[in-house]
Amino acid sequence: MQITNKLSLPQPFVDAVTREYQYKDKQYSVTSMLKDIREILLTRRHNNEIEQDVADMIWLILGTAVHKVLEDSKEADTEFKEEHFVEEVENGYKLSGQADLYNAKEKMVTDYKTCSCWKVIYNDWEDYRKQLLMYAWAFRKMGFEVEIGQIVAVIKDHSKTKAKVDSSYPQYPVYKKIFNFTEQDFTEIEEFIKSKFAEIQKYENTPDDELPICSEEARWNDGDKYAVKKKGNKRALRVYDTLEEAEEHLKQEENLELEVRKGEDKKCLEYCSCCQFCNYYKENCERKEEENG
Ligand code: SF4
Incomplete structure (x- = not known):
């Protein structure tokens, strides 16, 4: 990865995000397995050409700092931390990763995260749950017992004022989320890992432009919305998720019109490092950005 420094931040900032990472053939990390195939392969193929600016990587520095402080603590006798693993799956493909903490007494793997308060408000933990479950699956393969997964998330945009006036808002700037894993969960995650490797094998030699497009969900696109408005008005009377619902509304009143609001690919636009x-x-997002100036 090529690191740029548009704000001329001090060198320690640059050093903090500069990592010499060498991808290993047929070895994929737990976090990369959570991405869609196009992003996985483009990131890997173009690793040395991808450009990122230090200023856009500040949250990465914060995340690393949190990990650094927490990993410096002395673990209990029944715990070990930062255990890096490489687990062979099938056809020579290997899964690699590193959980932050394992507690043998509690049969629990823990991962530390930094997140936005929306993660807690929307109870949106599926990606983290899957990540923990892959760690737990690998630990079990290595002979350790795991039944529980724990996320300890530092909420980087927490507001004490909001916490005081809204009881549904996270009350503290840190949040603990526990998952109890069942045998069914382990069966499902093994199927997921194997099917992901089968997909990687299938597309490994496919040219960039022919790779399957990332799903709407992976592009963080909520889908098109259908606004029903009084003719000539800018504001919508109501916004629907489906065209059918909007058309039903149009039938009930006169002088209404429909506006289709295209869903945005938020990940492609702001958060995908291989988008170039x-x-x-290039065809759907870059052009739109140019049109919007
Ligand atoms: S830019 Fe969008 S579609 Fe392309 S790899 Fe990234 S997330 Fe997927």
């Missing part, structure tokens, strides 16, 4: 090598981005 993605023809979907």
Whole structure:
């Protein structure tokens, strides 16, 4: 990865995000397995050409700082931390990763995160749950017992004022989320890991532009919305998720009109590091950005 420093931040900032990471053939990390195939392969193929600016990587520095402080603590006798693993799955493909803490007494793997308060408000933990479950699956393969997964998330945009006036808002700037894993969860995650590796094998030699487009969900696109408005008005009377619902509304009143609001690919636009090598981005997002000035 090429690191740029548009704000001329001090060198320690640059050093903090500079990592010499060498991808290993047929070895994929737990976090990369959570991405769609196009992003996985484009990131890997273009690793040395991808450009990122230090200023856009500040949250990464914060996340690393939190990990650094917490990993410096002395673990209990029944705990070990930062255990890096490489687990062979099938056809030579290997899963690698590193959980922050394992507690043998509690049969629990823990991962530390930094997140936005929306994660807690929307109870949106599926990606973290899957990540923990892959760690737990690998630990079990290595002979350790795991039944529980724990996320300890530092909420980086927490507001004490909001916490005081809204009881549904996270009350503290840190949040603990526990998952009890069942045998069914372990069966499902093994199927997920194997099917992901099968997909990687299938597309490994496919040219960039022919890779399957990331799903709407992976592009963080909520889908098109249908606004019903009084003719000539800018504001919508109501916004629907489906065209059918909007058309039903149009039938009930006169002088109404429909406006289709295209869903935005938020990930492609703001958060995908390999977007410059993605023809979907170039055709659908880059052009839109240029049009909007
Ligand atoms: S730019 Fe969008 S479609 Fe392309 S790889 Fe990234 S997330 Fe996927």
